[in-house]
Structure formats: structure tokens, C-alpha cells
Amino acid sequence: MIIALYPGSFDPITNGHIDIATRASKLFDKIIIGIFSTPDKRLTFSHEERVELATRAVAHLPNIEVMPYDIITVDFARQVNAQVLVRGLRMSADYEREFEMAMLNRKLYPGLELVCFMASQEYQFLSSSLMKEVASLGGDIDSLVPKHVAEALRNKGVSKE
Numbered sequence: 793m794i795i796a797l798y799p800g801s802f803d804p805i806t807n808g809h810i811d812i813a814t815r816a817s818k819l820f821d822k823i824i825i826g827i828f829s830t831p832d833k834r835l836t837f838s839h840e841e842r843v844e845l846a847t848r849a850v851a852h853l854p855n856i857e858v859m860p861y862d863i864i865t866v867d868f869a870r871q872v873n874a875q876v877l878v879r880g881l882r883m884s885a886d887y888e889r890e891f892e893m894a895m896l897n898r899k900l901y902p903g904l905e906l907v908c909f910m911a912s913q914e915y916q917f918l919s920s921s922l923m924k925e926v927a928s929l930g931g932d933i934d935s936l937v938p939k940h941v942a943e944a945l946r947n948k949g950v951s952k953e
């Protein structure tokens with residue numbers, strides 16, 4: 793059984809993230825979306841809120857589970873017996889950082905294989921931060937995030953609609 797860990801801050805989960813998790817769920821037996829507590833970043837949603845929003849977003853996918861974590865990603869991968877780390881790559885923005893992180897992770901946990909999924913064309917330019925910027929300016933985010941996430945952004949006062 794191949795378990796893949798898809799880690800990130802998911803502040804909040806977007807359709808781009810869901811697309812990667814869904815595609816990965818067809819390749820591996822189980823996907824764990826690992827939501828890092830990310831203490832060093834200023835985020836819109838709390839750790840618990842990010843976990844809840846993501847859990848609802850993938851509730852229809854039986855082999856995807858959402859779990860919070862607050863340790864080094866490779867240690868969490870070991871803890872949940874993941875053999876694969878999943879990441880999404882957008883055109884140019886992600887490559888260098890992912891490469892750097894992959895090299896470090898390989899040193900820390902040589903048995904963990906990284907599988908990167910190319911972002912789908914419609915989500916190439918979608919990031920949680922850009923989406924929040926669009927929302928705060930009153931833009932329509934309905935095609936970028938699930939309904940309950942758009943609602944949560946409105947409740948936070950990030951989205952005007």
C-alpha cells in the first residue's frame with residue numbers, strides 16, 4: 793500500500809490544491825493532506841479552520857484524509873508511514889523552492905520519494921494569497937475555491953460579496 797503525503801499550509805484550500813489531491817488519489821492508495829501549523833507566517837485561518845475547510849473539501853474522496861501536523865514534514869511523513877511526498881508545480885513560481893526543499897528532504901529522509909504534479913492549466917496562476925487578494929477587492933472567487941471556502945472568506949471579512 794502506497795501512502796502519499798501532500799503537505800502545505802492550505803490557507804485556505806483552493807481548487808488548485810484539490811485538483812492535485814484528486815489526481816494523486818488515482819495514483820496512490822491513500823493520500824494524506826498534511827496541514828502544517830505554520831507558526832512563522834501570518835495566515836488568514838487558524839490551524840483548526842484550515843483543517844476543517846480542507847476536510848470538507850475532500851469529503852467526497854474516500855482515500856484522502858486530512859491531518860494537522862506541527863513537526864518537520866519528513867518526520868511527519870515517517871510518522872504516517874508515507875513513502876511518497878506529493879507537491880504541485882505551477883509554471884515557474886514553485887520550481888526553485890521545491891527543488892531546494894526536495895534536496896534537503898532527501899538528506900533527512902532518503903527513502904521518501906518526491907512526486908510533483910504539474911498544475912492544471914486553469915489553476916496555473918492560482919495561489920491562496922492571490923485568491924484572497926481577488927476576494928478582498930470584491931472579485932468573483934466562485935471558480936477558484938469550493939463554496940464553503942468562499943463562505944468562510946466572507947465570514948472573515950476577506951471577501952466583500
Ligand code: ADP
Pocket residue numbers: 799800801802803806807808809812878879880881882886910911912915916917918919920
Ligand atoms: P506551502 O506553504 O507549502 O507552499 P501551499 O498551501 O501554498 O503550501 O501549497 C501546498 C502545495 O500545493 C505546494 O506544493 C504548492 O506548490 C501546491 N499548489 C498551490 N497552489 C496550487 C495550484 N493552483 N495548482 C497546483 N498546485 C498548487
